[in-house]
Amino acid sequence: MTAVIQTQNLSKWYGNVLGLSDVTLQIEPGITGILGPNGAGKSTFLKLITGQIKPNIGRVMIHGQNVWNNYAMFAQIGFCPEQDSFYEELTGWQFLTNLLKLHHFSPEDINAKAEIALDIVELTKDKDRVIRSYSRGMRQRLKVGQAIAHDPNIIILDEPLNGLDPLGRRKIIRLIKEYKGEGRMIVVSSHVLPEIEAMTNRIILIHQGKVFAQGDIHYIRDLIETHPHIVSIKCSQSRLLAEKFIGYDYVLKVHFDLQKKSLLVETNNRDKFFSLLPSLFIDNNIEVEEITSPDDNLQAVFDYLIGK
Amino acid sequence: MTIKEKGYTHWDGELKDGRFPWWPITRFGIKLTFKRKFFKFLFALTLLPALVWLVGIYISERLEDFSFMVRGDQTDFLNVNPSYFNTYFTNDFLLFMMIMILVFCGAGLISDDLKHNALQLYFARPLKKQDYLFGKAAVIFFFLFILTLVPGLIFILMKLIFAGNFKFINSYPWLPLSIIVYSTLLTSFFALYTLLLSSVGKNRRYVAILIFGIYIFSDIFYGIFYGIFRSQYFSLLSIKVNLQQVGAVLFNQRTPQNVPWLYSLLIILGICVLSGLFLNKKVKGVEIIK
Amino acid sequence: MTQSDTRKFSFFLQSAKDVFVFFFSLAKKVRKTKIFFFISFLPVFMAFVVKFSQIFSLARNIEGIYIFNNMIMMFYMQFLILILALFYGTSVSSEELEGKTLTYLTTRPVSKSAIIIGKYLAYTGLVIIMTTLGVVFSFLVLNLNELYELSLYKILLRDVAVLGLGLMCYTAFFTFVGTILKRSIMFGLVFSFGWENVIQYFPGSTQKFTIVHYLKSLLPSPSTGRFSFLLFRLEPSSTGNSVFMLFLITGVFLGLACILFTFKEYIMED
Numbered sequence: 043m044t045a046v047i048q049t050q051n052l053s054k055w056y057g058n059v060l061g062l063s064d065v066t067l068q069i070e071p072g073i074t075g076i077l078g079p080n081g082a083g084k085s086t087f088l089k090l091i092t093g094q095i096k097p098n099i100g101r102v103m104i105h106g107q108n109v110w111n112n113y114a115m116f117a118q119i120g121f122c123p124e125q126d127s128f129y130e131e132l133t134g135w136q137f138l139t140n141l142l143k144l145h146h147f148s149p150e151d152i153n154a155k156a157e158i159a160l161d162i163v164e165l166t167k168d169k170d171r172v173i174r175s176y177s178r179g180m181r182q183r184l185k186v187g188q189a190i191a192h193d194p195n196i197i198i199l200d201e202p203l204n205g206l207d208p209l210g211r212r213k214i215i216r217l218i219k220e221y222k223g224e225g226r227m228i229v230v231s232s233h234v235l236p237e238i239e240a241m242t243n244r245i246i247l248i249h250q251g252k253v254f255a256q257g258d259i260h261y262i263r264d265l266i267e268t269h270p271h272i273v274s275i276k277c278s279q280s281r282l283l284a285e286k287f288i289g290y291d292y293v294l295k296v297h298f299d300l301q302k303k304s305l306l307v308e309t310n311n312r313d314k315f316f317s318l319l320p321s322l323f324i325d326n327n328i329e330v331e332e333i334t335s336p337d338d339n340l341q342a343v344f345d346y347l348i349g350k
Numbered sequence: 351m352t353i354k355e356k357g358y359t360h361w362d363g364e365l366k367d368g369r370f371p372w373w374p375i376t377r378f379g380i381k382l383t384f385k386r387k388f389f390k391f392l393f394a395l396t397l398l399p400a401l402v403w404l405v406g407i408y409i410s411e412r413l414e415d416f417s418f419m420v421r422g423d424q425t426d427f428l429n430v431n432p433s434y435f436n437t438y439f440t441n442d443f444l445l446f447m448m449i450m451i452l453v454f455c456g457a458g459l460i461s462d463d464l465k466h467n468a469l470q471l472y473f474a475r476p477l478k479k480q481d482y483l484f485g486k487a488a489v490i491f492f493f494l495f496i497l498t499l500v501p502g503l504i505f506i507l508m509k510l511i512f513a514g515n516f517k518f519i520n521s522y523p524w525l526p527l528s529i530i531v532y533s534t535l536l537t538s539f540f541a542l543y544t545l546l547l548s549s550v551g552k553n554r555r556y557v558a559i560l561i562f563g564i565y566i567f568s569d570i571f572y573g574i575f576y577g578i579f580r581s582q583y584f585s586l587l588s589i590k591v592n593l594q595q596v597g598a599v600l601f602n603q604r605t606p607q608n609v610p611w612l613y614s615l616l617i618i619l620g621i622c623v624l625s626g627l628f629l630n631k632k633v634k635g636v637e638i639i640k
Numbered sequence: 641m642t643q644s645d646t647r648k649f650s651f652f653l654q655s656a657k658d659v660f661v662f663f664f665s666l667a668k669k670v671r672k673t674k675i676f677f678f679i680s681f682l683p684v685f686m687a688f689v690v691k692f693s694q695i696f697s698l699a700r701n702i703e704g705i706y707i708f709n710n711m712i713m714m715f716y717m718q719f720l721i722l723i724l725a726l727f728y729g730t731s732v733s734s735e736e737l738e739g740k741t742l743t744y745l746t747t748r749p750v751s752k753s754a755i756i757i758g759k760y761l762a763y764t765g766l767v768i769i770m771t772t773l774g775v776v777f778s779f780l781v782l783n784l785n786e787l788y789e790l791s792l793y794k795i796l797l798r799d800v801a802v803l804g805l806g807l808m809c810y811t812a813f814f815t816f817v818g819t820i821l822k823r824s825i826m827f828g829l830v831f832s833f834g835w836e837n838v839i840q841y842f843p844g845s846t847q848k849f850t851i852v853h854y855l856k857s858l859l860p861s862p863s864t865g866r867f868s869f870l871l872f873r874l875e876p877s878s879t880g881n882s883v884f885m886l887f888l889i890t891g892v893f894l895g896l897a898c899i900l901f902t903f904k905e906y907i908m909e910d
Binding site for chain 1: 751
């Protein structure tokens with residue numbers, strides 16, 4: 043798949059403070075999650091790829107075109123910024139329609155698109171209220187609404203789920219997945235790992251202005267050789283199972299968790315280990331209650347990569 | 351295991367308010383003002399009149415050394431008396447520069463808090479409304495006292511030092527009190543004026559324009575009406591002239607306008623009271639949007 | 641001009657028009673506009689007071705047109721249009737940065753120059769309407785007895801045009817100042833009430849370094865008299881030259897504002 047967004051040696055400083063350092067990336071169509079703690083450089087990265095700020099070194103290209111001062115490409119890009127700021131005196135409807143006018147749509151199209159966007163973000167009932175009277179969640183939904191109203195192919199969302207209640211979050215996540223299904227490209231940033239996990243497996247991990255990892259979550263996990271996989275097995279004969287594991291060289295450690303009454307196994311080859319398990323259980327008549335991978339998730343990947 | 355067993359003991363003492371709860375607001379406001387670019391330059395410029403008047407006091411005691419500057423026996427202009435002080439405190443340049451200081455340091459005092467919804471943060475602490483307002487006003491007091499009260503008292507001190515005797519203070523024993531009263535009145539008025547306008551909007555630029563514009567406009571208004579009606583009573587429309595009227599009275603001088611000075615004082619106090627009432631209503635922890 | 645240049649230009653004009661419509665309607669809703677409208681109408685109140693006083697013989701019988709030219713016009717020209725142009729001119733870029741709403745505009749298929757031009761036109765249009773209404777009503781009130789005199793309307797049209805040119809020029813200048821400086825208000829106040837006033841005292845060509853010189857050159861020479869305190873020593877330029885210079889200043893500063901806004905990076909503090 044050809045990359046839509048490409049960055050080359052992208053670096054940005056704010057005076058003496060490093061925002062982003064030497065980021066060379068290619069982002070392909072689909073949903074890509076930009077992950078990192080606060081101050082990692084996620085917003086800086088998104089501002090660079092949407093041309094809000096200029097890189098000090100390097101460049102950003104979308105569909106092979108330079109982004110900075112290339113206003114024409116915003117016909118196909120929708121951006122939801124992180125900051126909570128609006129033209130407070132306008133109503134939700136006026137806000138959307140006025141911004142849609144800047145896309146040179148016809149009046150009928152503007153009205154139709156605004157209705158659809160408000161419907162998607164569930165603000166139709168409150169469209170004639172001034173934005174100043176909106177709650178935090180409504181303001182966030184309106185921000186998402188203005189990013190999608192003009193039907194862009196590329197949607198860039200900076201912390202889109204901030205301030206939303208759990209139901210609101212689920213709806214936006216579902217929307218993002220629907221957009222992926224329609225063939226659009228979505229780049230979404232967050233510091234909340236379960237949110238990203240719920241949307242996509244493809245992540246870019248940013249920390250202290252640098253890209254630590256890029257790719258599928260599980261693929262990245264497998265690459266972290268310094269942190270063997272941990273598998274937790276709750277079963278009837280844990281000691282017997284432990285005895286059987288000892289003979290395999292890809293089982294590095296076996297630990298009994300007396301409190302949870304489970305067996306914790308460290309392995310450096312997850313696939314082989316999981317292939318072994320069924321035969322061991324059947325041959326030794328072991329009743330299994332539960333098998334989990336406590337560290338096969340984004341949190342663990344994140345913690346391992348940033349060295350926690 | 352109960353909390354007591356873990357070593358926790360209930361404290362029966364009385365919760366006391368901090369002695370000066372407004373002080374952190376003032377300190378921060380002053381620090382923030384000094385951090386602004388060009389403020390130090392502007393502030394230095396406002397001290398120019400004080401420097402000139404101080405030099406005048408020195409020259410007044412060394413007239414023989416500066417006789418080349420004086421034509422004949424005309425030394426009246428360097429006669430350091432209450433009129434000299436009145437001229438300093440009511441001169442147009444000083445009042446204008448005070449307004450510029452207010453634009454710089456006062457415009458954002460409350461408007462920035464309104465813009466960032468910081469009032470809720472302030473009033474979520476053990477801070478009363480009057481502490482908040484006093485803390486903000488004290489920022490203005492700090493800067494304006496440096497232009498009024500401090501130079502006034504330094505002039506008296508320097509006069510005594512240069513003269514080498516207490517003749518001056520014996521001749522005008524009420525002068526220090528006049529300086530204190532007028533400085534306090536002037537500063538209080540400008541503090542309330544600035545805070546009132548700062549609470550009107552969330553946009554600091556807009557507030558800055560209002561602070562400057564209303565002051566200048568009141569004077570223009572007076573000029574226009576005086577030009578038509580030729581009545582000095584229209585001077586009551588001008589903030590500057592009202593302050594000059596009261597200043598003249600406090601320094602035992604003839605008022606610049608032939609209008610009872612009490613009217614000017616009432617107008618100044620009236621504006622102060624209205625500002626106080628408006629601020630009391632406007633400054634709240636929660637904003638209700640209709 | 642090639643076809644693609646023509647297309648680009650018409651696209652630019654369309655964008656500027658859309659921005660103009662957006663911000664003109666937004667500015668009308670804002671409370672500040674209502675307050676500035678009120679301030680613009682204070683001379684109308686003054687005019688009513690003067691007129692009533694003259695009717696009840698409380699004031700000297702001075703010709704309405706004299707008061708209008710020497711006081712009302714001077715109030716607008718030496719105070720109000722400066723204040724309005726300073727606020728609205730600097731608002732063109734500053735309010736987007738202060739309000740952190742710049743992102744919504746720069747992520748649309750609209751050039752940054754179109755944003756500046758559109759907003760400038762919106763705000764200039766608004767302040768011209770404000771002052772024109774105030775001037776016209778003041779004029780009508782003060783000249784209530786001479787409304788049949790058609791020659792007076794020439795004066796009104798001239799004065800409205802001069803104020804319009806002044807607003808156009810000052811707003812363009814302050815648009816540029818707002819784009820380049822963070823603390824634009826302080827600079828604007830020093831320029832408006834310092835430079836523009838003080839330099840007029842200087843004889844010769846130095847006066848030509850102010851905008852107010854060209855505006856005053858379009859008005860008749862002031863009579864000496866009690867209102868001369870409002871006017872300073874003037875060595876006027878010709879009408880044609882003054883109008884040309886005002887348009888030139890407008891064009892230059894607006895152009896500079898567009899260039900600066902396009903290439904300057906604005907970092908909004910989080």
